[in-house]
Structure formats: structure tokens, C-alpha cells
Amino acid sequence: MAPPPASAVADAMTAPARPRPSQTNIDIMAVTKGFHWPWMIALMFAVSGVIMAFCALAYQTYEGLGVAGYQAPVFWAVYIITFVFWIGIGHAGTLISAILFLFRAKWRNAINRGAEAMTVFAVLTAALFPLIHIGRLWKFYFLLPYPNQRYLWVNFKSPLIWDVFAVNTYLTISVLFFIVGLIPDIAIARDQAVGWKKVVYTVLAAGWQGTGKQWKAHSRTILHLSGIATPLVLSVHSIVSWDFAMSIVPGWHATIFAPYFVAGAIFGGFAMVIVVMVPVRRIFRLEKYITDYHFENMSRFILFTSLICAYAYGAEYFIAWYSGIEFEQTSFWQRAFGPYWFSTWCMIIFNVVFPQLLWIKKLRTNVPFLFVLCVFINVGMWFERYVIIITSLSREYIPAAWGLYIPSTVELMVLTGSFCWFSMFFLLFLKMFPIIAITEVKELEIHAKEHGGAR
């Protein structure tokens, strides 16, 4: 018997029902739409801070590094401290997107986009500081191996050159990771947008439609990028630590530096994720997606890495004492009781003592408390780098060569500007792209609908 004509079958088929709107799409894309006063005020503050920092930087570039407060024997100061601080901040993003992805920790899905954005902007901020530190910004390309008339190449045995390669690789991989993750969400934005926004999102989505072939390539790419970003993130802060540990300055020449720096970076980075995500969640009403459960998990990481930092601080003091080397012992004595005692005790109290409160479950889920704690932790982590760099350099070997360093106004303006620069990018990102990875959240929701449970 011949099959019925296709038109007959078509008649029998149901007419298209009205497509179901996705509440998740609507809720998360709502962040990018409309006008939010707190956002505008924060952006105005951030832009003002950036302008202030550029003015300070222009003044420094014109006058020279003398206005930066550098004074013998301290020639690495606020700029290098801030560079290490921002590189460290970026680490939590990679940990959340890559390492937790490999461990199949699904709770990361609601916070990974914000953390990845934070990583990209933090590394962008950090990358400015070596250039600011060298004073003659236009000579930055001296750091790179390029053919030149003097037939000289860079010194590949120097940790500073390792750092150039590590930071640039980290920035590139972080940006690629970020873009690959963002494309499916940009397609959602494209499907919702109208007018000129639709044109922009259409170009950026690059023809993404969520076909099986596209998702397969996407999943494999995320997997492989996670696989290579994991050793990368551990290497980057290890290499940053070797900028110090490869030297013979008392307080720097220590084998514990690499794991100590990596743990500190993750510690500070998670604290920054909380500092950034708490107001975002509150202002844009994202409590349904970023829950207390997420904050509790991040608190556990903070508590764990705080203990590693505590161990590293203790090990440094113990080894200095046990080594019997007078210069090491003096350096560490000066840290705690010398002219920079304030920064050392801030570091210990903010990074070791305060985080112990997170043993209490109620506090791990108390979001306002976490926000305040994490602000303290970020201050403590900045002071940690201040302690390592300034006290060691100012109290090296010969007491006659000791000196006292006090940050100059220009340095403090540039430091403040770095926070504004970071915030400006983050705030602009909030209004352009989804701050929560919509497709990854939906993956969990659909799984939960099909199999029940899951968060």
C-alpha cells in the first residue's frame, strides 16, 4: 500500500503551540536591561577613579619615578605589590571555571561567569603594573624577545622574563576560556534582543544555534581548555613567586613560596568573588540563582586556603628561626616588630584570625557578614604582599643600607585607580552580557526536572 501524501500528514500534525518562555533567560538577561541607579552611581565612581589614576600616571610619566616614593633600598613597591595582588585575584576565576569543572562540581555553574569575568579584568589590571613600574611606559617592548639592532635577546634565565610569558599566556587563555563560555549565552541575548543590539549580538554569537555538533565541539573545547588551564593557573602564581624566591633577599629566598603564593591567590580570589557577587546578587535580585549554598561553598574554600596561608606564615617564621641565619631572623623580627609592624599584624589578623570564624556554619551562610569578612581578607592579602616586598627590601643585609619606605600620594592614587579600573570593566560587562552562565544553569534545571533533585 502506498504511503499517504505528505500534505495529508501535514494536515494531521498539530499546529505549532506557543513557545514556552524561559524564566531563567528572562531573569538573568534582566540584569542587562533597564536602568539601575546603584549601577550608575558605582560606574560614575569607577570612571572618576580611573581618570584620577590616569592624571597621577601622566604626572609620574612626566616627572619620572622619583614621585613614586621609591627610596634606597626599596625600588619595588606599591606597583609590584598591586601587580601580585591582582594576578592573585584572577586565580579564583580559573579555579572555579577550570578546576571545579574537571571535578564536576556543578554548584560552580551559577558563579563561574562572574568569576571568569573577574579573572579577565583582574589580569588586565595586573598587566598594567609592570609597565607603570618601569616608568618609561613606551619602552615596555624591551620585555619581549624581538629582533633588534644590538643583536641582544632577553635573559631567559631570569624569572622576570618567565613572568612576561606566564602572565601573557594566562591573559590569553583566560580571555579565550571566557569567550568560548560566553558564545551560547550571547546567542540567547541575540534571540531576545531587538534593534541595534540584535545586530551586535548576532555578530558576536557567530551563528551559534545550539546544534548537537556545536555543543559537542563546545563541551570538548571547555574540557581541553580546563585541562590546560589547571596547570597554567598553578604555574602562573608559582612563577610570580619566583620573582622573589629566586633572589637572595632575606625573607624571599624560600622554597615554600610557590605553594604559599598559589594558596594565597586562591584565598584572595575567592574573597573577591564574594565581594563582587554579593552586591550584584542584591541589586539585580539574583537570589534564586546565587544562593546561600554557593556562598557557603566559597566560604569553605576561603577557610581551607586561610589555613594553608596560616601554615605558610608559621613555616616562614619557624624556618627563619631554625636556619640560624642572622639576616633571616632579623628580617622576620623586623616584620613583626619593626617599622612595618602594622602591615604584618593586619595580614595575620585579617588572613588567619578572622577567617577562623567560618568554622561556624551560621556565619558561612550569613551573606552581609561574608561581605565584610571578604573585604578585610582582600585588605589583608594586599598587606601580605606589602609585608613580603617592603619589609624584606628595607631590611636587607647591612643595617647601614636599611631604609624606610612610605608610599607616595601618586602611588596611592594609582592603587585606588586600579580598583576603579577593574570595577569599571566589571560594571560595563554587567550591562552587556549575562553575569550568570545561563546555559549552564539551565543544564542543571533541566536535569533536575528530568531526574529530580540537584541544585
Add this chain to the structure above:
Amino acid sequence: MQTLVSVYELPSDVASVVRKLKARGFDDLTTYSPAPFEEIEEAEDAKPSGVRLYTLLGGLIGVVTGFGLQLWMSMDWPIKIAGKNIAAIPPMWIIGFELTILFGGVATVIAFFGFAGLRPRKLDEHYSPRFSAEDFGVVVTCEARDVPEVEGLMRGHNAKEVVLHGSD
């Protein structure tokens, strides 16, 4: 040729209808999904993704470039530093490693754009914004005589809509 567009609510239904359709020889099919689901990817194409080859190739080029660059530059203008060999291998591992990651990562993303067919272009005729919202789609192109069978398979796997396009 006829094109049938079916819409589903759950990924397991999509995976099983795709398996059935492929088993019956309907290979000209495309799925649309609002999120990644391994079962759908496996059902549609069980072969391993080619992205991994590019990652490996990029990594290998990176490690050769990393060591080659440093060896050549060290020998090109030999300067003895800190009593180490002119072309000391141990410190070269650092930049060798970083360039392995850099080249591997860039090659992976290039492969992603290639395999996923990402470029500014017109979207498929049967793509609908609902597939970036909550719904899943399966689009099958078949002969007119196969339409009832394909429709039956789709409905048998909880398709909430089946629409026929391109009747001749």
C-alpha cells in the same frame, strides 16, 4: 524532500528519538538544544570530537617553539649568566611549558570555531529562538514516503509538536 521539525521538553526523549531515527537510516538530522547534554551529543554523533587533535598539535608546536626560541636566541648572542651553560636547559622548561599551553589553547579555540561552524552567517531555516529558551528540537529531512514513519517515531518519543515543511 520533506523536512519535519519536532519539539521536545526533555533531553532523554531527544536522545532516544535520535538513536531510533539513525537506526532506521534517517541520518540527515539536526538537533537543537538550549544547554549541553552529553546523551544528545553521543546519540547524534558517537565519534570523538576532532578538537582534541588540535589541542595536541598546538601543544606540540608550542613546546618545540618554546625550546627552539630559547635555544636559538641563547646561541645567537652567547652570554654567560650566573655560571650556567649558555643554553641551560632547566630554566627553559618554564617558557617551554607556557608556550605549550598558549599554543595548545589557541589551537583548541580555532578548532572549536571550525568544528562548530562559527562565523557570522544566516541562521538555519528551521532554527527557532525557542531552542535557546526551554525547548529541544529535532529536524529530519527525508523522502515524502518516509514522513509518516518519521512522524510516528517523533510522536512516540513525546514530541509535543511535529511540523512538516517543504511539501512538494
